[in-house]
Amino acid sequence: MTVTAKNANEQLALDFFAALSTGDLEKLRPFLDENSVWEPMVKDIPGAGSYKGNAIIDEFLGPCLGPVRGMFAPGDPKVHPQNIFSDGDFVAVESYSDGKLQDGRTYHNRYSWVFRMNNGKIGYLHEYMDSHYVATLFGL
Numbered sequence: 001m002t003v004t005a006k007n008a009n010e011q012l013a014l015d016f017f018a019a020l021s022t023g024d025l026e027k028l029r030p031f032l033d034e035n036s037v038w039e040p041m042v043k044d045i046p047g048a049g050s051y052k053g054n055a056i057i058d059e060f061l062g063p064c065l066g067p068v069r070g071m072f073a074p075g076d077p078k079v080h081p082q083n084i085f086s087d088g089d090f091v092a093v094e095s096y097s098d099g100k101l102q103d104g105r106t107y108h109n110r111y112s113w114v115f116r117m118n119n120g121k122i123g124y125l126h127e128y129m130d131s132h133y134v135a136t137l138f139g140l
Contacts, residue, residue: 003093009088010084016031017081017093019031023074032121033053036056036118036122037124037125038125039127040129043131046071070102077097078097079096082094089123090116092112094110095112101137107137111128114128
């Protein structure tokens with residue numbers, strides 16, 4: 001399914017997911033500023049918490065230190081938007097993500113994302129996922 005943006009904020013969200021899916025985390029920096037916040041809305045699993053500014057890439061997503069990308073094979077996971085809708089600065093996206101883990105197992109999870117855009121950047125991003133799936137997959 002191809003999702004098409006109806007406005008600039010929706011396009012920003014889709015472009016963000018396209019950059020995220022490349023695995024090249026440096027491509028994400030233009031979407032963020034020092035006040036951007038990414039908050040996975042989960043508890044007690046890798047990546048839980050709130051990350052701001054450069055910490056989003058350097059601490060949260062980072063391939064060496066981060067709790068997220070370090071679990072996956074290089075370049076994974078990929079984000080596949082399924083639905084998108086917006087109201088002003090707010091954009092909501094339903095998606096699924098898939099890829100391979102470092103140990104070769106397959107990852108496939110469903111997500112909902114709520115963005116608040118701020119002058120062409122991501123002001124904040126709330127990430128909702130099937131946390132039970134993640135906890136079970138990683139034996140937590």
